[in-house]
Structure formats: C-alpha cells, structure tokens
Amino acid sequence: SSKIRNMEVQSGDGVAVLEDCIGFSLTKTISKVEEKLKKGVLPDCQDDDIIPRVGNEMGAEVQIRFLKAKLRVMQEDLANIVFECRKKDDENQNLGTRLKDTEEENSRLQRTISLQQSQTEKYKMLSQEANKKTEGLQQEVTALEKVLQ
Numbered sequence: 001s002s003k004i005r006n007m008e009v010q011s012g013d014g015v016a017v018l019e020d021c022i023g024f025s026l027t028k029t030i031s032k033v034e035e036k037l038k039k040g041v042l043p044d045c046q047d048d049d050i051i052p053r054v055g056n057e058m059g060a061e062v063q064i065r066f067l068k069a070k071l072r073v074m075q076e077d078l079a080n081i082v083f084e085c086r087k088k089d090d091e092n093q094n095l096g097t098r099l100k101d102t103e104e105e106n107s108r109l110q111r112t113i114s115l116q117q118s119q120t121e122k123y124k125m126l127s128q129e130a131n132k133k134t135e136g137l138q139q140e141v142t143a144l145e146k147v148l149q
Helices: 002-006 026-038 053-057 060-148
Strands: 008-012 015-019
Touching: 026 060
Parallel strands: none
Antiparallel strands: 008 015
C-alpha cells in the first residue's frame, strides 16, 4: 500500500500516465512502440489480443490511435483502482486508530474493574468483621439481659 501511496497520475499528450517512484515511464514506452511501428517493426508478442485481428490490416497511424485509446481506458481503470486502494488504505488506517483507541479504553476499563473488585473484597471483609462484632455484641446483650432478669 505504501507503493500505491507514492504513485501519482500525470497527464501527457492528453493521455493519463501513471508514474511511480521507481521511474517507470509509460510515455517513454509508448514512444518506443510508436517508433517501432513507424519503422515497420511490429511488437514482439503478435499473438496477444491487444489489437484485434482486423487491426493487423489497419495502418500504423490507426493502430497507434487504437492503442492510445485502449491505453487511456486502461489508465482510467488503473487510476480508479489506485483511488480505491488509497481509500481502502485510509479506511484501514482509521480502523487501526479506532482499534488502538478501543484497546486503550478496554485496558483502562480493566484497571477500573480490577480496582473496584479489590475494593469490593475489602468492603466484604469489613462487612464480615462488622457482622462478627455485631453477633458478639448481640450475645453480650443477651447475656446481660439474662443477668438483669
């Protein structure tokens, strides 16, 4: 995703050109292909389906226009994909931040729960001691009542 972040879409001769940080240039590649086509040298891979079969009967100028149009469509698709990737990357960063905040809140709440549990245990012990003291005092009161009778 960091590689996608570094990519920028630029425009050259009315054609959107994607250039990344490595220095790859579609403009240079297109120029080389155009030069080969003008010299009559066809690209190495003639069995691919970039140009339809009818394209072989087209002139070099028409093939170049066709390839540029196809390139524009592919570059628009690529720009859309890069945009979507950036959007997903931003969403992932936001979710990561939310997760971190939630984990910090969870940790804080766990500490609060632990503190409250220890306080609850402390008050239970004090309550039990008070109950024992109350029972002892109750027995004393009962014994004193018997003595008074």
